[in-house]
Amino acid sequence: MASTAPWSETRPTALIVLADGTVIEGRGLGAGGQAVGELCFNTALTGYEEILTDPSYAGQIVTFTFPHIGNVGANDEDIEDLHPAARAGAVGAVFRADISNPSNYRSASHFDEWLKRRGIVAIAGVDTRALTALLREKGAANAVIAHNPDGVFDVDALKAKAREWSGLVDLDLAKEVTSGQSQTWTETPWVWDEGYGNQDEPTTHIVAVDYGAKRNILRLLAGLGAKVTIVPAKTSADDILALRPDGIFLSNGPGDPAATAEYAVPMIQQLLKTEIPLFGICLGHQMLALALGAKTVKMHQGHHGANHPVKDFTTGKVEIVSMNHGFAVDGDTLPQGVEETHVSLFDGSNCGLTITGRPVFSVQHHPEASPGPQDSHYLFRRFANLIRSRRGEPALAE
């Protein structure tokens, strides 16, 4: 099977070096050079391009547990970050098999070329089952991924680099990946044979605070009739309210929520003094929880995949969801008046909250999928219904 990977039987052309000194050898793919970050694993079977361009993955190296990554090629349509030139998203990728030639009508380039252009350092030929078992046992690890086609590495220097990296705890990465200025978003979700649409006749206005927002979230909001104004992470509550939103959205994003909370929490607390419906996803969920007085914790290995079962206590239904988080809200710290609405059926961790009797809620998982099942799309309709109810309009079927 063809591969663009430089192949050396005798010499590895890429390494993963963990902070504990573990060295894993393989074949280099994608960009040359080195990247440092937290090494995690993702169990999704599809959607590698969406995963690697999710800005929530900034500062992380993703091990794909699915062995064949790259076979549907790459295109410019399936990226999830708002500003591709800024390359917010995963810094490295780990694969079992080499990348085969693309076979898909939507493919515009070989995935290896795409990785190179995107500046993602990648490695193939890794026993990803063993690596995943190691990460499950020891927890997500600080690591360096290095790719040199000549096969020359200073392993001691790589070990030191992995050891000396700060790690994600206390790191505010939202400020690195947020939009520099406000912009309007009107693109609606992808439809078979038609591609993406456009919201030409918006009936509501949603302000989305961008901590590293994924495009498909914005598309789903626009698809439900909203004009979306994306604002930078540090926009003040006054400036947000001056836009006269019908609803406010707090986006997903990378890094430690407790670090971003420094400026996000006072802003969210001010927004909560109004009755404007508010919806948060992932980092947005975590910061809403912090604004309400709850605590977030670093998880052992995190949740990254497209096959996680979550229970919605408000309906009793179980949904299969996309997840990508390394921190979680400690459900035991939710104050009185705040209800836990969703929980992970894998480990019981908190996956959602609402303020009793108020139009405010958030979830830890990624209801926009992209990639993943669409079971949780109802949460966008739940948000739209909070806006509709405030305006005296009939509810959509959830």
Ligand SMILES: NC(=O)CC[C@H](N)C(=O)O
């Ligand atoms: N997808 C996200 O928004 C991730 C939130 C946060 N950075 C975490 O890892 O838990």
